[in-house]
Amino acid sequence: xxxxxxxxxxxxxLLAGCATESDSRKADKQTPYRxxxxxxxxxxGALPPPVQxxxxxxxxxxxxxxxxxxxxxxxxxxKIYFREPAIFPPLWVAPDxxxxxxxxxxAVSAVHGTRVKAADVxxxxxxxxxxxxxxxxxxxxxxxxxxxxxxxMVTFKDEAHYPRLFxxxxxxxxxxxx
Numbered sequence: 001x002x003x004x005x006x007x008x009x010x011x012x013x014l015l016a017g018c019a020t021e022s023d024s025r026k027a028d029k030q031t032p033y034r035x036x037x038x039x040x041x042x043x044x045g046a047l048p049p050p051v052q053x054x055x056x057x058x059x060x061x062x063x064x065x066x067x068x069x070x071x072x073x074x075x076x077x078x079k080i081y082f083r084e085p086a087i088f089p090p091l092w093v094a095p096d097x098x099x100x101x102x103x104x105x106x107a108v109s110a111v112h113g114t115r116v117k118a119a120d121v122x123x124x125x126x127x128x129x130x131x132x133x134x135x136x137x138x139x140x141x142x143x144x145x146x147x148x149x150x151x152x153m154v155t156f157k158d159e160a161h162y163p164r165l166f167x168x169x170x171x172x173x174x175x176x177x178x
Contacts, residue, residue, distance in 0.1 A: 043067040054091075059088055062083070064083075066079075079092055121141055122169050122171075128165065129141075132162075132173075139159075140155050146174075154166075
């Protein structure tokens with residue numbers, strides 16, 4: 001009988017210890033913070049992917065101090081602020097990734113061309129792709145208009161070893177600066 005009393009007393013002691021008032025452990029609710037704290041990484045991560053790509057393309061690894069979604073103009077504009085505003089002024093970006101001027105006109109369009117299927121590419125262009133590209137093949141082909149000239153932009157899966165090619169409809173390689 002005595003052997004049963006010891007475990008019962010131990011259990012009662014444990015239960016009594018757990019039943020203490022938890023108010024002593026509650027944190028004081030007085031705090032100077034009224035809004036949730038957010039990090040710049042979280043703000044950048046919340047931007048749409050085209051906006052993130054534009055920011056990285058335009059500013060690289062420049063330190064961002066704020067990223068704001070603004071609708072005061074009647075349309076959505078993402079305003080990105082940088083640590084050194086004299087070198088990197090605020091960048092205004094549309095949801096599609098286009099860079100905007102402060103009057104909301106498009107400074108740099110995000111739409112660069114139309115993606116096309118290999119069957120719709122001229123044979124002369126495909127011949128250059130097969131000759132200059134890797135065996136693993138291309139990643140995508142886009143059709144762009146440069147002035148009065150149609151150019152096919154070809155990207156490869158292994159971009160480190162095979163840079164983009166710009167090919168005219170006759171199969172001539174075109175420099176990107178033209």
